Amino acid sequence: MSKPTILVSAAALVDRDGRVLLAQRPAGKHLAGTWEFPGGKIDPGESPELALIRELDEELGISTHSSCLSPIAFASHEYDEFHLILLLFVCRKWTGRPEGREGQALRWARPAAMFDIDMPPADRPLIGLLDALV
Numbered sequence: 287m288s289k290p291t292i293l294v295s296a297a298a299l300v301d302r303d304g305r306v307l308l309a310q311r312p313a314g315k316h317l318a319g320t321w322e323f324p325g326g327k328i329d330p331g332e333s334p335e336l337a338l339i340r341e342l343d344e345e346l347g348i349s350t351h352s353s354c355l356s357p358i359a360f361a362s363h364e365y366d367e368f369h370l371i372l373l374l375f376v377c378r379k380w381t382g383r384p385e386g387r388e389g390q391a392l393r394w395a396r397p398a399a400m401f402d403i404d405m406p407p408a409d410r411p412l413i414g415l416l417d418a419l420v
């Protein structure tokens with residue numbers, strides 16, 4: 287059976303100590319409780335960068351710019367309901383202090399520690415890449 291493909295932009299927000307921000311998916315949502323890279327679906331007609339800038343503002347209350355987003359990797363993963371393509375950007379420069387605007391818990395983690403954190407299955411292949419890069 288064919289499934290929809292959804293396109294998501296997500297950010298590895300890296301602080302000065304090389305830690306990356308993770309947000310916990312709220313109860314009731316797909317993959318509730320897992321720790322993900324902040325971001326979300328790209329709306330029709332929207333660029334991946336502008337979608338991410340919008341999501342970071344909505345979810346975390348921070349501002350950044352396209353020139354501060356470096357594309358580093360993508361993930362392609364078959365979930366039961368849809369096929370996910372996730373575009374991962376690294377961002378080291380933003381303004382504001384991230385807070386869970388939608389009630390989500392936040393934590394900072396080094397990439398190497400992410401192997402032991404419950405993250406969405408699509409994200410697993412991205413951890414080693416981040417570890418090599420951050």
Ligand SMILES: Nc1nc2c([nH]c(=O)n2[C@@H]2O[C@H](COP(=O)(O)OP(=O)(O)OP(=O)(O)O)[C@@H](O)[C@H]2O)c(=O)[nH]1
Binds near residue numbers: 325408
């Ligand atoms: N933002 C984000 N989403 C991820 C990651 N890994 C992963 O599998 N996803 C999946 O990609 C989709 C992201 O879309 P979203 O954040 O807009 O989804 P949502 O469930 O909040 O949807 P909604 O905004 O329509 O309520 C979700 O199904 C989520 O489980 C990740 O690291 N970051």
